[in-house]
Amino acid sequence: MFKPLIFYIGLRYTRAKRRTQFISFITLTSVLGIALGVTALITVLSVMNGFEAELRERILGMTAHATATGKFGQLDDWQTLDKKLVDYPHVQGAAPFITGQVMINADRRVSGTMLNGILPDYETKVSDVAQKMKYGALTDLVPGEYGIVLGLELANYLGVAMGDKITVISPQINSTPAGIVPRMRRFTVVGIFQVGMYEYDRNMALIHLDDAAKLFRLDTAVSGLRIKLDDLFNAPQITRSMAKDLSEAYQVSDWTLAHSNFFRAIQTEKRVMFIILLLIVAVAAFNIVSTLVMVVTDKRGDIAILKTQGLTSGSIMGIFMVLGSIIGVVGTGLGTVGGIVLALNVETIVPALERLFNVQFMAADVYYISELPSKLIWADVYSIAGMAFLLSLLATIYPAWQASRINPAEVLRYE
Secondary structure, three states, rough: OOOOHHHHHHHHHHOOOOOHHHHHHHHHHHHHHHHHHHHHHHHHHHHHHHHHHHHHHHHHOOOOEEEEEEEOOOOHHHHHHOOOOOOOOOEEEEEEEEEEEEEEEOOOEEEEEEEEEEOOOHHOOOOOHHHHHEOHHHHHOOOOEEEOOOOHHHHHOOOOOOOOEEEEEEEEEEEEOEEEEEEEEEEEEEEEOOOHHHHHHHHHHEEEHHHHHHHHOOOEEEEEEEEEEEEHHHHHHHHHHHHOOOOOEEEEEEEHHEEEEHHEEEEEEHHHHHHHHHHHHHHHHHHHHHHHHHHHOOOOOOOOOHHHHOOHHHHHHHHHHHHHHHHHHHHHHHHHHHHHHHHHHHHHHHHHHHHHHHOOOOOHHHHOOOOOOOOOOOHHHHHHHHHHHHHHHHHHHHHHHHHHOHHHHHHHHHO
């Protein structure tokens, strides 16, 4: 069916004659449509892959891969559990923490904030916040001095800088002769961090673990231990094994439970975007149908002559499948190259466009992060290119079949 003669004739039909300029224009639009669809599909999926990877890195840079706590939401003797985890397989580090919701007041500004009590030396084992300090350092948190480290967006909202005093209002209450009043403590801003994720930069503050214990009246207890693992994607299996090995007095959870809905939503978005953009490729691919139908109509005389010279219906069908496949291959190839180039350079192109038009495409308070990341996964490229070519090939079947059914006697009668 597919002989060199068939390839030659199929390639020959791709060249335009003066009277078939319109057909050549339709062919060109089919090629460009496939190319644009494939480019868009590769670029969008790469951006979504980068967005997911960047969010995962930033979230897990501030939160734990796994968390261990007591049955009643706190650990009374965290040092004992920490010693058990030091030599546990896959565990790279653990750090105690105390967490709670508070109100922070600075002059006339008030903000609800998640307050975390940490031990600076331990915290570096499980999070990247020490590397994200914009001003000051985690080691400036000294017990008894009531220092506090704020996220950059939170500090900007409160209008405070290094060395300023703020008031932390705890949900705990004090009974005084004047009545029941909330617990309040003055803190000094000793550091400001910026992780590049609005949720943390705007809604998180850090203090020393001892100061948090006094503020929340926990004495020597903590909220739990944050654990860093060597393989975050294997966290569910590791935490299940850990829960079996530890006593029933402890509860262990992993990051997939805390953020499962968020990452599941991203995966759903990726699938939906893939289907939507694949439909664009399908529309462009099926433009090949109209192109080949017009070519078949234009070449009826040629087909009749070829059949009288001995070409079979299968060979005629092969000629037009070759022609349609060439359109698909060229369009898919151009789109794949364009998508790869755009995906690899989107982090440079988007900031340039933002500066040129003085706009911001990614508002941090809406999209969590303010940059447009990209991560090219070659498996996506191969699958997209393969599907685009397959759709192009399927689009050639009907017109090629119609060409193979042409009766030479009926056509040549009027030639």
